[in-house]
Amino acid sequence: MIAEVMLDLKTTQILSAYDYLIPDTLKGFLVVGMRVVVPFGSTTRVGLITGIKPTSLDATKSIIEPFDLEPLITKEQLHLIDYLEKQAMIPKHIAYDKVVPNVLKIDYTKKVHVLQRHLLKSPLLELLTKDHSVFQKTWMKHYHAFKTAESKKIISIETFIEQKKSIQMMISYEATDFKPKTPKQQALWHFLSTERTIDDILSEGYTKAMLKILIEQGSVSTKSIEKISTHRSWIAQDHKVLTTEQNQAIEDIATAFKTYQRFLLKGVSASGKTEVFLQLCRKLQQTNQQALIVTLDEALVEQMADYISPYLSVSKIHSGLTEQQKLDAYRAVQLGASDVLITTPFGMFTPFQSLGLIVADEAQDSIYLDYAKTVHGLDVLVERAKYHKVPLVYASATPPVQLLYDAQMGKLNWIELTEKVYQTEDDVIVVDMKKELENGNLSMLSKTLHEAISQTLRNRQQVLILANRQGYAPYVMCRSCGHVPTCEKCDTPLVYHKEKHKLKCHHCGYTIPPVYVCDACGSEKIKPVGIAIEQVESHIKMAFPRAKVSRLDADNTTKKGVYIDTIKAFKDKEIDILIGTQMISKGHDFDIPLVGILLIDSMLKAPTYLANERTYQLIRQTMGRAGRKQAGLSIIQTYQPNHFVIKTIQDESAFYEQELNRRMLAKNPPYTQLLTLVFRGKTSEQTEKAIQRLKQTVLARYSQFEIIGPSEYQQHTYKLMIKTQKRQDLSTLIEWIKKTYENPSLSISFYRYNDEV
Known part of the structure; x- marks a missing residue:
């Protein structure tokens, strides 16, 4: 028998699966979904069995041993790997890396023993300062040096293969048929008629000493079981009175249980969407089914878990947890111990024992694509x-x-929640910043917003400020010649970060120290140009010196826990003014009266057909943080007050109607589909030549296609966008492009969902 084995290597330079002989001792034991240890070249690797067949002409090596005693992944996960291979156009072993969480991946550890230290040469002489050293990935940098020294018996190398995190085990206790004599012992014996843990036993008032006696006399048996970690409910009393719309939404969706249907639950901010989720999950729990709720980030996962966990057992997966906590949650869901999994998109592949409902919360957010x-x-x-x-x-x-x-x-069911739970009033003021300049106000805060912040602080209430641009200034410029420092890889302006004292590319992460002398002309007249969030924070701290001001953006949330701690501090009224990028707009349940929205004009000019939609969503979502339990005011500062996005900010139907008309005229989705191709080569000349040749070939073969570009995207990188009919199958075209143009010196990436990659 032959096993098709997919190796746990991330490189695209290998096949998706290799054939291995199954030893006679393992025939009938190995099944699809198990991992096995196999020889690969001169190394030993772990791979996943994706198929078993009777014969193969390619199989020359045998499986060494099984790594798992049972399948690691489910049939559905194998199906999702196939789906990603087709839809994302990536090899199966790369898809496997996305579907299986990092905690279940393999660590390869090399233990190196020095046998003849006097024969060691550089670089091993510097690396092997001890007689016994342990390496993981770093040893690959000096692979040939290690292997040469091993062949000369200067060192010996042991390989250890283990899962990154282990499944935790514990002891369970259960009564046997041998009944004890005393009433107290019999009470514990009866309690153990179903399998219990030590925590269950001690919580009932029984002691470890009594348990030990029953074990010794044979009245209780023990066995090792997997430790399941989940947030167990304490069955809260539910006194909420649901709105008519909430009840109708619950009824409509619950009617569709056990069938595939799509629903759009469109609810104004604070209309009680989370309560609808909770009630649907409670209905599922009555039939032993589970729910998957995907939301945007760790703070929203925790917020929703706090809301649901009093009623149901909840597991959570997000980046703020330890690797062991993620594995524990993964297993609790897989084994059916959790009623609900609440996760960020990175946990959406988690297997369920009995999945009954999927919720994509904040479905408008780009994180569903960006991940x-x-x-x-x-x-x-x-x-x-x-x-x-x-x-x-x-x-x-x-x-x-x-x-x-x-x-x-009519392709999905539309449900609307139009009423706020607390029936509060909202107001919006749009401030024309051009007029502020005409009236002599050179501040980044309009007079209207400044006065509103002052009044809110006097009322001992809080303010939320959106400033959706990272750094201190969008770029720095030489005032003598106009030169702007750019990224050497992407050729885009470097953003100035004053706090961290650096210039940074927000495309690739490239950083350099601040520039004080112009590279082009030698002038020292280098100045920051434009406004970004760090500047907004500095200005507000000066304008309101007594206020407690905090900032949330990608720069200051890299340290674990900062994001959640800051959100919690704001909810607990420990912060007066919170300034943030779009991460502050995402579904947080704040109780505040005032929101200020700054720096949104640049979003309207972004080079993507999604610019209007993204700007509109960000403004509306940020406005939704105010007025949830009290009257709310949102003040929007803009230099484009007549832009249709701003003019329709309180009229959703008008916005959607105009945006759809614009897309129809421009032949953009949803009326067409896009395929963006990004060519990356060793030289710009080679890359441009290849993509121009592709354009001419595609136009000749598919005259109905519209092709935009190519345009230079980054260094040695060009992109091309193809617009086609909505139902056009592009898989054959993509495969042909990959086979015809891709080679070791030219890589091609395909993006189906966005014209801005």
């Missing part, structure tokens, strides 16, 4: 919902244009 780029997270959830035949609910106060279009076309 993978080549495949849309919402499409992955569609595939899972189809596989399990369960409803998928998209929830959003500002749904994507694509979903609203599908709803209008």
Whole structure:
């Protein structure tokens, strides 16, 4: 028998699977989904069995041993790997890396023993300062030096293969048929008629000494079981009175249980969407089914878990947890010990014992795309919902244009929550910053916003300020010649970060120290140009010196726990003014009266057909943080008050109607589909020549296609965008392009969902 084995290597330079002989001792034991240890070249690797067949002409080596005693991944996960291979156009072993969490990956440890120290040469002489040293990935940098020294018996190398995190085990106790004599012992014996843990036993008032006696006399047996970690409910008393719309939404979705249907739950901010999720999950729990709720980040996972966990057992997966906590949650869901998994998109592949509902919370957010780029997270959830035949609910106060279009076309069920739970009033003021300049106000805060902040602080209330641009200034410029320092890889302006004393590229992360002398002309007249969040923070601290001011952006949330701690401090009224990028707009349940929105004009000019939609969603989402439990005021500062996004900010139907008309005229999605190709070569000349040749060939073969570009994207990198009919199957074209043009010196990336990559 032959096993098809997919190796745990991330490189695209190997095949997706290799054939290995199954030893006679393992025939009938090995099954698809198990991992095995196999020889690969001169190394030993772990791979996943993806198929078993009777014969193969390619199999020459045998499996060394099984790594698992049972399958690691489910049939559904194997199906998702196949799905990613087709939709994301990536090899299976790369798809495997996305589907299986990092905690279940393998660590390869090399233990090096020095046998003849006097024969060691550089670089091993510097590396092996001890007689016994342990290496993981770093030893590969000096692979040939290690192997040469090993062949000469100067050193010996041992390889240890282990899973990154182990499944935790514990002892369980259960009564046997041998009944004890005393009443107290019999009470414990009866309690153990079902399997219990030591915590269960001690919580009932029994002692370890009594348990030990029953074990010794044979009345209780023990066995090792997996330790399941989950946030168990304490069954809160539910006194909430639901609105008519909430009840109707719950009834409509619950009616579709055990069938694949898509729902768009469009609810204004504070309309009680989370309560709808909770009640649906409680209905599922009554039939021993589970729910998957995907939301945007760790703070929102924790917020939703706090809301649901009093009623149901909840597991959480997000970046703020330890690797062991993630594994414990993963296993609790897989074994059916959790009623609900609440996770960021990175946990959306977690297997369930009995999945009954999928919820994509804040479905408008770009994180569903950004986490993978080549495949849309919402499409992955569609595939899972189809596989399990369960409803998928998209929830959003500002749904994507694509979903609203599908709803209008009858492709999904549209449910609206139009009433706020607390029936508060909202107001919006748009300030024309051109007029502020004309009136002599050179401050970054309009007079209206400054006065509103002052009054709010006098009332001992809080303010939220959106400044959606990282750094201190968008770029620095020489005032003598106009030169702007740019990224050497991407050729885009470097953003000035004053706090961290650096210039940074927000495309690739390239950084350099601040420039004080112009590279072009030698002048020292280098100045920051424009406004970004660090400057906003400095200005507000000076304008309101007595206020407690904090900032949230990608720069100051790199340290673990900072993001959640800051959100919690703001909710606990420990911060007066919170300034942030778009991360502060995402579904947080704040109780504040005032929101200020700054620096949104540049978003409207972004080079993507999604610019209007993204700007509109960000403004509306940020406005939704105010006025949830009290009257709310949002003040929008802009230099484009007549832009249709700003003018329709309180009229959603008008915005969507105009945006759809614009896209129809421009032949943009949802009326067409896009395929963006990015060519990366060793030289710009080689790359441009290849992509121009492709353009001419495609135009000759597919005259109905519209092709935009190519344009230089980054250094030695060009991109081309193809617009086609919505239902055109592009898989054959993509495969042909890969086979024809891709080679060791030219790589091609494909993006189906965005024209801005």
